[in-house]
Amino acid sequence: MALNDNATLVIGSGNFFTAPVGTELPADLMAIATPWQSVGHTSLEDIFGITSEGGEATTLGSLQNKSLRTKYSPRQETMTFTLQQFDTPGLRLFYGSNAPTLANGLLGVPQDPVPTVAAFLVVFLDGVNHFGFWAPKAEIYRADDMSLSDTESLAGLPLGVKPMALSTNPYAYAVTPLGDADPEA
Template structure:
């Protein structure tokens, strides 16, 4: 693999967006248009993490070869962000799409919450580079318990985005590579 200085990433800014399931990634990542909708303010300190479950290896053998093959279980991944906007939309992403808005404007926390199902897009900007994570279908729901720790920082709602297969796709999410590799001149 060649060293590619243009393929490094230092996040200068970013946004997280949702749209109806199956919405295509926008042609211009710096100016996504309707139906893409920004989720709001997110943490500057905890930008994004991706964790996975599954993928355990099982060695399968025969009497003649104890380690003939390796089989791997299915793997699911969760993208974690911290939403710092406690408006109706943000609260419904955290507490469930079926969280009811009560007559006085409060959001009622459902006893049997349902994740929000939507297309998801994360866009990060590093100068001229743009890096995106795109899932045409994902379940969005709380990733951890709510904890209000202190009076000196913004409170956050830990949100988990679980990419799911969409249609005939054999993938659950896609990422944009950075930097183009130039071929050395011939001769």
């Protein structure tokens, strides 16, 4: 692998979007249009993360070769970010898509929450460059407990996004490489 100065990333800004399951990646990531909808304000301090569960290795051997092959368990990744917009759509991402709007305008918190299932897109901008994560199908729900700990910063709703394979796709999500001369290569 050669050095590629055009493949580095410094996040200048970014946006998080949802759309109906199966929505294709926009052709122009610098101008996202409907059906994609922004989720709203997100944390400047805790921008984005990816954690994973699974992927444990098991060494399989024979009498002649104790480490003949390695088998890996399935891996499930979770993308995390903190939403800082406490409107009804944002609260439903945190509390569940089945959170009802009550007669008095309050949002009811369901005892058996249902994650929001949608296509998910994140686009980070670095000058004229962009870097994105796209999942044609994902479950979005709270990633951690809410903690309103001080009066000096914006409160947030920690969200987790679990990309899921759509139909027969051999992938759960895709990323946009930086600095490739030919994106098809």
